[in-house]
Amino acid sequence: MGTPRILIIGAGIGGLVSALLLATRGCDVTVIEKAEAPGGKMREVVVGGRRLDAGPTVMTMRWVFDKIFEEAGETLDAHVALTTATVLARHAWSESERFDLFADRNASADAIAAFAGPNEGRNYLAFCDQARGLHDALKDSFMTRERPSLLGLVQHAGLGGLRQLWGASPFGTLWDALGQSFQDPRLRQLFGRYATYCGSSPFAAPATLMLVAHVEQEGVWLVEGGMHQLALALAGLAKAKGARLRYGEAVDEILIEGGRAAGVRLADGETLRADAVISNADVNAIATGRFGRAAAPFATPTKPAERSLSALTFAAFAQTGGFPLHRHNVFFSRDYAAEFEAIFRRGRLPDEPTIYVCAQDRDEAGAAPPGPERLLVLVNAPPCGDRPAFPPEEMETCLRRSLARMAQCGLEITLQRDTMLTTQASDWEALFPATGGGLYGRSTHGAMASFNRPGSRSRLPGLYLTGGSVHPGPGVPMVALSGWLATQSVVADLASTSRSRQAAMSGGMSTR
Template sequence: MSEGNGMGGERVAVIGAGMGGLAAALSLAARGFRVTVLEKADQPGGKMRAVPAGETLVDGGPTVFTMRWILDELLAEAGFATDEHLRLTPLGVLARHAWDGSDGVFDLAADEQASAEAIARFAGAAEARGFRGFAARAAAIHATLDRTFMRAARPNPLTLVGRAGLEGLARLWGVSPFAVLWDELGKHFRDPRLRQLFGRYATYCGANPFTAPATLMLIAHVEQRGVWAVEGGMHTLARTLGLLAERAGATFRFGAEVSEILIEGGRVAGVRLADGERIAAERVVVNADVAALSAGLFGEAARRAVPDQGRVPRSLSALTWTGLARAEGFPLTRHTVFFSRDYRDEFDRIARGHLPNEPTVYVCAQDRGDDGSPPGGPERLLVLVNAPARGDRGQPTREEIERCEQATFALLARCGLKIAWEPGAVRRTGPAEWARLFPATGGALYGRDLAGWRASFQRPGARTRLPGLYLAGGSVHPGPGVPMALMSGRLAASALMADHASTRRCHRAATPGGMSMRSATTEPTA
């Protein structure tokens, strides 16, 4: 991307071109702010990265795209239409599921009626009735929390009740705010396979199904409303957002690592790059894990601007294999999950800091659709298992990773899937590599752990204690995942614009004629 000139107005530096930073940059640039996005990598996307494999690129991060209406709203507010810039195809099969031990194969459909009928064939009429009750409850949770929690500036229990109003109190209580997901699933499903299937939704947020709040059932409703395949891969979504932000006036600088957030007069004054260059800005949006701020990686003043994250429990990490391969013997769809035989033991081991002896395995076959037709040659695959976020503590060890790799592909083989990687076209990434890519996280890919009902309220919001400093990304409210990260960027932009408007009103009252804004500058190091 080339550098653009913006449309005049206050200068904003956005640190990080992940989904939250891209959303904030697009929103602010479209409204006249002079936005400069500083990204240490050579491409946009953050965790939504593209991994080279031979002559092609493979999605090496998020692979499931839901809640497209959030993207539609973001682009429409900036004057763009999604369908004019991206080709999104709705999937009829949300995911295919298989169980070790020949316990069957089950496809969860985007159509609720089709899923209920399939469950009746797979596990019986009683389980189909349980699914209908579960689906209704998931829809009710989503309807209750959409405006009051997910789209709201950082909520707490009191503001949540206030937004719901007297009529909404009963609905809030109905979302089972204090219940645990695994326990609540047992009220809907007796078949352990279905409990395992829907319990896996906790991992979408990097959480343990046995400690996560029951409110995560809303993810099932979100998927029923649509899962889309992005033509060209998920990284195309990131690149497109970057291009549109640039068209709106934002400037992108890649290979630009920020080492310090500068403070003058008790508020943000810009940033300093690792090479010493200083970039002046009246406001800064940080699209990095809040743990990096808390650890002092952006300076002491910025560290004090956020709550200490040193003892915050971490979400899951992952062990992944990404590359080109020939897959035979099992009819993969775009999203396929192979479940372990002992789900509780899997997460108990992760909670103790170890890789599972027998992991549940997710396979994304990027070149396949609903019918599972193979591409007729090597295809792009991402294979993923959950892992503890202890990459900065020397865990898991290489020996443990090797054992887990053997167990992973042995499970796939027992289910009938044989994967032959193309020579030199596969990359393994574990917690240590994620920790290096995203410092201060230990490899946690979703921010703090969502164990217990309080955790959702303990994520920082867009505003910080330091005037002019704002937060975006999956580690802050409303949480992890592509649509939530986009929402966080919109919330950061909204908070910044509200504070900017308030500041201008104050200055107009004190100085008739308004405030004269300086032109954007890049200043030499003092």
Template sequence: MRQTHTVIVVGAGAGGLASAISAAAAGFDVTVIERTSAPGGKMRQLSAGGRPVDAGPTVLTMRWVFEQLFALAGADLGARIGLKRAELLARHGWRDGARLDLFASIEDSARAIADFSDRENAEGYRRFAADSAAMFSTLKPSYIDAQRPGPLALMQRIGLFNLRDQLALKPLSSMWSALGSYFPDPRLQQLFGRYATYCGSSPFMAPATLMLVAHVEQDGIWLADGGMHAVARAMERLAADMGVRFRYNTEVQAIDTRDGCVKGVTLKDGETLPTDSIIFNGDISALAALTGEAGGTGVARTPPEARSLSAVTFAMTARTSGFPLAHHNVFFSDDYAAEFEALIGKHTMPLIPTTYICAQDRSHEGGLAAGHDGERMLFILNAPADGDTKTFTTKETGECLDQALDHLSACGLSVDRTLMEVVPTTPDQFHRLFPATGGALYGRASHGWMASFQRPGARTRIQGLYLAGGSAHPGPGVPMATLSGMLAAESLAVDRASMLPSRRAVISGGMSTA
């Protein structure tokens, strides 16, 4: 009888869940070890006012990634998760009372921008939408949906002599400067520059290539029944249906290696689990402490100065009035440059923080579900990733909330403070949730044209040890972390097949094995 090869996945975040599903689909025997009590990693849920509130990522894009993953397991995504496409992507507000909605329809957004600003900026948006779509079209097969290339390999995939597409990626321009060529209105530079924060980065330091994030949203934002944590639960159920075992409330103390090869894991309670294949779904900065081999993995920790942003978040239930919330909302400060100077230059919280609100009981256009006294919301404020050196006091956390509420009030949104039920999470708490990160939520910041190539790929120098998650290629965010898990499982399957020629464990689905 053929012996089934055992794979251990460390961490049940999006990357770990995707790698477990992909590896199981390829015929491997998979066990997932998770230190918390639930799947999802950053796709976590908190209880506020006795109700579950999504307290991590809130935007689901790149549906094709999840369709591809579920298809590997012979499952239909739509049958497993209720998903509704949002026609209104987000509502944006400013302190002077200005308001702008963006839509899935490019022409609807262009008309809204013309009314908000003028025809010149609307035409700039049409050019911006076309250019960001072209960027994504170029990078999807060559970078996003493929094993990590170096700069030369990426040029080869695009075409060494295809200078037009290479230059169209704008790798040497900052996102902020590039946006100025589309939008004379500085408010629109601010709005579209915010997409750099999806990678925990500053639009003043990130390459213009991150414009493609705007296309990803315009191409489709999806609202999942039950929220983002329900997506993690659906992935967990699919994996379990395939025979994947989950061990929750179980912490890995060490990844055991010998002679440059994986030998198993040692758990915190002293139990050892033998295996020669591990997929590590955690931040790369935590890897050295687990392997005990300085430099042995070939994966360096992210230095503090290169970390992405962290956040101060508030999961809450509260009553609101005034500004008509949609599902996704952003309230901008007046001085974006000063905000990022505080966050990155001075490592402090800005006095007037741009505030994102996911109003989780509202439809995409703003309809509020009935039946509850108050609505569920998640506030997200960018913060420095210094959670390993600074602890937020209760007073400081309260001051952050007061500053955000005062800012929202200036933008026209009133939140009844007398009935709020609030659960905060600060960078030091994120550091404890995700060890060795300082609270950085996106791995390495995407600052400079080389940053994307400094994220490690799926393979390490230790035979049998693979990487998944937002700090590895292709980058942060739930869809990208999901792709990283699929790429890790693909690398594992290819490597096992090369060592055991009789085995044909091949993962299909269109991802390059280059």
């Protein structure tokens, strides 16, 4: 067959991982990215003359990236500088109710005992054991499989894994399961926030998401210079291995010939031929015809009601005071149920939001240089980016309420309009079309939701999928895994096709 030609649409993390691994295997790889830089949602913005992360802010599941760099004949540490986080986040409900969660489970148990009582400290340790059991049961039977099914999960999890899954009430919600683990409603709220990591509501997401607790205890890492440096490292290494990365260009159509993907047509009319095409766009972009009507039937559309959370973010260079910020901080609303009711049922910004603040100049001790600091302030929002944008007065109201809630917890932030960049659902939709501004693909609502994501092989031969809308799900390590799974599928299918063609006889039929 000669050197396989692979065309990748999008230079998000999934696309970059596929590009790196396929180029390492000797494939002729071209990545087409409409933005001017790699990373996708792992983006960087400039505010007040300073660069700051405006997407993911930490790395977890480091083993995924160690594996990827190892397969490329490299080491992760040779390309990015990492610092292990000891404090995962500082949480606040009022000026007197503050609590730090640590990467070390015993340190967290002691802190919880001091915050909510000795019984809750013991409950937390039991919760950690349950989270670890779930993680171990799902790691190989679900996360690293190309297209898992419930039957396959049962077959591969083993008896011990099934006991762990059943013990976690897999058909119940995360919120209900946390009610069985903790008596203090603040702890239920804190660990319920894990559902938002995949763009979902804790009142509808499955209990299995408690495994995030164990993922964090395995390690959380900060990337020196910001998470965007990881995207640059993957892009640079892919290029060094021979991949071509073309920025500022857009794909208009996925070409189909002989019943399979055969390349793409760019917005300027240029046609690129390929033996395989990998889409790192949201699957709904294919389903809604963003890459041509011919490819649309081969992807399942995402209904607006199935979308994951969006976000309203304020990237700022601002002066802070009062509350002792750490690197990661969460200021909780006083009515969590009302917050998600507003977002998912009424499509509105919550009256009182929970606010996440990443203070990107803070070190492990929570210290920062004097003067203004870089902040990413995030509020969960409805995925309504394909409808008219929120009017300025509604955005202003949300910002004012967020500042007021943080002030009630002791934090004062002095914002200047010329050193602040606001991003809402309509902006996310413009950056990532056909998502409605939803940042995590489909929401993970219901026990079977995780099985509804497409695998790396689409229904069109030769078209493969990667990214946060694809199995195993959103989040930096999961998206990286999807890129690895797409690579495995492409390599296996090309090898199968190659063997079939070599075996074809004159007058006979070539089959896979």
